[in-house]
Amino acid sequence: MILTPSKREQVLPLPVVLISSISKDGIRNVAPWSNVTPILRLLDEVVIASWLKRDTLENIRQTGEFVINVPSTEMIEAVKICSRNYPSHVDEFEEANLSPYPSAKIETPGIEGCIAWMECTFSEEILRDKFSLVIGKVVHLEVNDSFVDLGGAMDLEKAKPLSVILGNQSMRYIYPA
Amino acid sequence: MRSLGDDMILDPCRRSQVLPLPVVLISTISKEGVRNAAPWGCVTPILRPLDEILIVSWIKRDTLDNIRQTGEFVVNVPSIDMVEEVTTCAKPFPPQVDEFDEAKLIPRPSTKVKPPGIEGCLSWMECTLSEEILREKFSLIIGKVVHLEVDDRFFNEMGEMDLEKAKPMCMIVEQRYTYPMDSKLSQKYSEMFLKKDDLARFESQTK
Numbered sequence: 001m002i003l004t005p006s007k008r009e010q011v012l013p014l015p016v017v018l019i020s021s022i023s024k025d026g027i028r029n030v031a032p033w034s035n036v037t038p039i040l041r042l043l044d045e046v047v048i049a050s051w052l053k054r055d056t057l058e059n060i061r062q063t064g065e066f067v068i069n070v071p072s073t074e075m076i077e078a079v080k081i082c083s084r085n086y087p088s089h090v091d092e093f094e095e096a097n098l099s100p101y102p103s104a105k106i107e108t109p110g111i112e113g114c115i116a117w118m119e120c121t122f123s124e125e126i127l128r129d130k131f132s133l134v135i136g137k138v139v140h141l142e143v144n145d146s147f148v149d150l151g152g153a154m155d156l157e158k159a160k161p162l163s164v165i166l167g168n169q170s171m172r173y174i175y176p177a
Numbered sequence: 178m179r180s181l182g183d184d185m186i187l188d189p190c191r192r193s194q195v196l197p198l199p200v201v202l203i204s205t206i207s208k209e210g211v212r213n214a215a216p217w218g219c220v221t222p223i224l225r226p227l228d229e230i231l232i233v234s235w236i237k238r239d240t241l242d243n244i245r246q247t248g249e250f251v252v253n254v255p256s257i258d259m260v261e262e263v264t265t266c267a268k269p270f271p272p273q274v275d276e277f278d279e280a281k282l283i284p285r286p287s288t289k290v291k292p293p294g295i296e297g298c299l300s301w302m303e304c305t306l307s308e309e310i311l312r313e314k315f316s317l318i319i320g321k322v323v324h325l326e327v328d329d330r331f332f333n334e335m336g337e338m339d340l341e342k343a344k345p346m347c348m349i350v351e352q353r354y355t356y357p358m359d360s361k362l363s364q365k366y367s368e369m370f371l372k373k374d375d376l377a378r379f380e381s382q383t384k
Contacts, residue, residue, distance in 0.1 A: 001329050003336045005228035005322035010336050011300035012199045012254050013347050013357045014221065037198070037221040039233050040315055041350060044189040047317065049223045049231060070195050073360045083369045087379050104186075116195035126310055126317070131224050133231070133310075133317065138189035145184050152187045153352055154195060163197045163347070163357055166225065168335040170365040174357035176197045176347055 009034075009166040013174060016162040018069040018082060019048070020093075020100075021059035022108050028100070030082045030092040030111065031056045034164055036068065039135065045123060050132045055088050060122055060134055065106040068118040068136075072147070073160040073175050075113065105140040115159045116143045193218070193350040200346040200354065202253040202266060203232065204277075204284075205243035206292045212284070214266045214276040214295060215240045218348060220252065223319065229307060234316045239272045244306055244318060249290040252302040252320075256331075257344040257356040259297065289324040299343050300327040 003010070014034040021029045033056075035049035046068060050057045060066050071079060081096040093100060093111075100109035103119045110117035120136030143152055147159035154161065160175040187194075198218040205213045217240075219233035230252060234241040244250050255263060265280035277284055277295075284293035287303045294301035304320030327336060331343035338345065344356035371379075 001327050001332060001334075001336065003325045003327060005302075005325045006226050007336050008228070008230060008302055008322050008325055009222050009225055010332075010338060011302070011325070011327055011345075012201065013197070013345055014199060015196045017196070035221045035224060035231075036196075037219045037231070037233060038193040038196070040219060040235060041193050042190055043314060044192070046192065047221075047231065047233065049221060051224060073362075076360065076362050080364050080368065083364070084371050084375075085369060086371065087376075089382065090379055116192075118189075118192050118195075130227060133223075138192050141187045141189045141192050141195070142184050143187055143195060148185060152185055152191065152194070154349060156349065156352075156355075160360075161195070161197050161349075165338055165340065165345075165357065167337040167363075169367075170363045172340075172363045173360040174340065175360060176349060176355040177358045 013163045013165050016071065016079060016164050018071050018079065018111055019056050019066055020069060020108055020111055021056050021066045022063060023059050024062040027089060028091045028093045029055045029059055030096060030098060032079045032083045044138050046118065046120065046136050046138060048134050050134055052132055057132060057134065063108065064122040065108050066120050066136060067103060067108050067110040068120060069111045069114040070116040071114050071162050073162055073173060076162065076173050079162065104142065114144065115147045115154065115161055116141065194352065197347050197349060200255065200263060200348050202255055202263065202295055202298065203240050204251045204253060204292050204295055205240050206247060207243050207272065208246040211273055212275045212277045213239045213243055214280060214282055216263045216267050218350065228322050230302065230304060230320050230322055232318045234318055236314065236316055241316060247291065248306040249292050250304050250320060251287060251290065251292050251294045252304060253295045253298040254300045255298050255346045257346050257354065259346065260354050263346065299331050299345055
């Protein structure tokens with residue numbers, strides 16, 4: 001069957017992360033993100049693709065930092081709430097009842113209860129007509145002891161890190177077997 | 178800021194171990210016609226309703242050279258049943274080696290590009306090179322999906338994947354190749370838009 005090219009997110013599973021950021025006025029933002037990938041295994045950057053009008057993108061431009069939080073399937077309800085199109089002045093930590101997890105190297109807080117936190121500083125923005133690629137450098141990586149073994153490897157049965165596969169009218173939340 | 182305490186700190190380069198990544202096989206051909214197939218985890222679509230896809234590459238990769246030479250590639254989505262083929266293709270073969278031969282892959286003729294896809298995969302994204310963004314240690318390749326096809330056996334009539342049958346390959350780096358389980362929880366796209374009442378509530382906050 002031939003599908004229209006824009007349906008490409010229906011044919012491969014993508015990770016789901018929550019990106020936390022703060023505006024220059026101090027408003028905290030949390031947004032679910034799937035268009036994210038590490039820049040090569042052995043290096044320390046990540047790239048995210050963003051629409052041009054997004055509070056997250058604005059905040060990263062303003063403060064030069066963000067946190068990539070890796071949620072478990074236990075947090076699906078919060079992820080759903082954060083996916084809504086709140087106006088810029090709304091604090092998504094409050095809307096989704098999320099507790100901040102203080103960061104070690106940047107001002108922007110992570111989210112309590114996540115599996116891992118990547119504290120990032122802004123490296124570069126590659127701006128195009130319809131989208132922007134934001135490259136962030138992971139300056140601090142921390143994992144939740146409840147979900148990893150002593151070597152730092154994720155216990156998948158406990159952690160159930162969130163992924164997603166898209167459908168026609170809805171998306172399905174999934175996790176690695 | 179806080180004093181560090183409870184949780185374990187990892188080197189930033191271990192960030193791909195905390196994130197489930199998709200696994201795809203990228204098939205290309207060199208200008209001499211040598212076929213290449215390489216597993217790839219650093220890949221993501223560029224926004225849902227658009228038609229481009231981003232892959233991140235080391236500077237010295239046959240896949241990258243081939244894309245530069247021919248301007249085309251196919252992103253094949255393998256199922257977990259293809260672990261052996263993926264593992265074979267992950268080996269560092271010299272450029273003149275045909276990875277279709279090495280991994281016993283059967284080419285699947287593409288519709289709009291010259292490089293063949295790989296038979297037995299779940300879906301095939303035929304791509305043309307839109308842009309390369311070259312940096313010191315890596316390159317970002319933006320490809321435009323010009324043709325997307327799926328194996329009917331693994332998708333319903335709306336093009337939605339049957340996860341239990343398809344078992345698309347994904348991985349936790351340094352740990353295992355795996356496939357997704359359905360949490361049975363889903364979200365309609367329409368749920369992403371606030372209802373009128375909520376919008377009004379937020380409007381009033383600004384006044």
